[in-house]
């Protein structure tokens with residue numbers, strides 16, 4: 001990447017030496033007639049984040065960004081022109097046949113990165129070995145029907161019980177829209193059910209499982225949390241206790257307050273155990289980080305995502321677990337991913353998850369191009385290929401050592417592809433189920449996204465966004481485009497911020513304002 005210096009002079013960013021377009025970095029864009037240093041004079045006004053042709057292109061010629069064709073010129077394009085989406089024909093999705101695979105004699109998986117030792121944070125060690133970054137009581141629900149009652153009870157727990165348990169950070173109700181009115185025996189119903197189960201077991205909940213059930217719902221408590229799936233306490237593993245359930249339709253409830261009082265009464269032993277926990281020093285390898293982007297613009301793939309990618313490498317070197325996700329945003333980079341797979345099995349699983357999603361989209365008569373939003377395009381991202389190339393860099397350069405199906409729980413360290421939709425709230429929900437204890441989220445257009453269960457560090461791609469949303473954005477990667485920071489320095493800054501946030505010494509802005517989005521389950525199965 002090269003950025004020409006100076007705050008008022010034309011600033012363009014070219015990602016790869018073979019690229020025939022660059023993006024305009026100046027706030028407000030650049031007017032027609034601007035002479036680019038060492039490049040053409042602009043024929044059109046080019047908005048910030050949008051592409052300018054660096055050379056003449058014939059109709060049909062590949063338009064190269066990140067060194068790959070993000071499309072083909074729909075007509076001849078003169079040097080200095082604004083290359084907007086209407087001038088680009090999107091290439092077809094890469095076939096899932098004939099991909100580079102480890103062991104094919106040509107492909108060499110990345111060599112192991114040098115270990116990074118000596119970094120630690122203060123976390124809550126759980127009986128199953130996992131580590132929490134927060135100490136939260138979660139109340140699981142089998143069905144949406146109980147959400148109102150549970151929320152009422154949670155408000156009372158916060159007001160009446162929580163002040164007596166100062167070591168407990170919060171009480172959250174795991175509200176969702178599933179549990180009844182669904183084809184619960186459909187093969188794909190396994191996805192929302194295991195997602196809910198695994199969220200209840202997130203490391204930030206300390207192994208305390210408490211369920212509120214209605215009684216008549218399809219998703220019965222024993223189906224959600226089968227015996228053996230939830231006992232996380234050492235003392236319980238020898239002789240598992242019965243699942244702690246409050247059933248609203250139980251005969252002994254007379255009146256609403258009886259239900260609420262039951263929830264408060266049954267919450268108290270969980271609060272006592274959580275309150276007795278203390279933070280202890282644990283190695284950085286105990287971080288389980290989910291990386292995601294949302295509200296992306298052309299700077300996402302230039303500033304914030306490459307900085308996250310550098311930090312991903314640091315985390316992998318430190319022995320931590322990192323998940324990247326968002327299937328429609330990596331589909332166009334599948335050849336890069338299989339080439340980075342540590343084993344043939346990992347490559348095969350990557351292809352399997354892509355094929356599953358291709359088929360899922362096809363059932364709805366769309367393809368991956370349904371991903372891009374009006375805001376993405378206004379921000380300079382012409383199509384999903386360009387967006388994917390900027391999204392995938394969050395995964396850094398390490399070998400991919402694991403692939404996780406939607407809703408499954410992570411059991412391996414290193415870099416994992418956790419297959420999820422790109423939808424911010426669904427991806428975050430699935431990464432929570434995978435066991436994420438820290439979330440990193442980059443945004444260019446801006447989103448106030450947050451989660452109740454896990455701290456979300458938000459990284460702005462542009463200084464202008466970081467300035468206007470100064471009390472929502474935790475880090476400004478726009479400094480890279482401004483020439484005030486490098487991808488490496490920003491990656492290290494993020495790494496250190498992560499350790500501070502994980503330790504509870506620093507709160508994210510979303511935590512400060514208590515902003516959080518709903519859990520949104522991925523349910524590929526029919527509703528009834």
Ligand code: CA
Nearest residue numbers: 293294422424
């Ligand atoms: Ca997303």
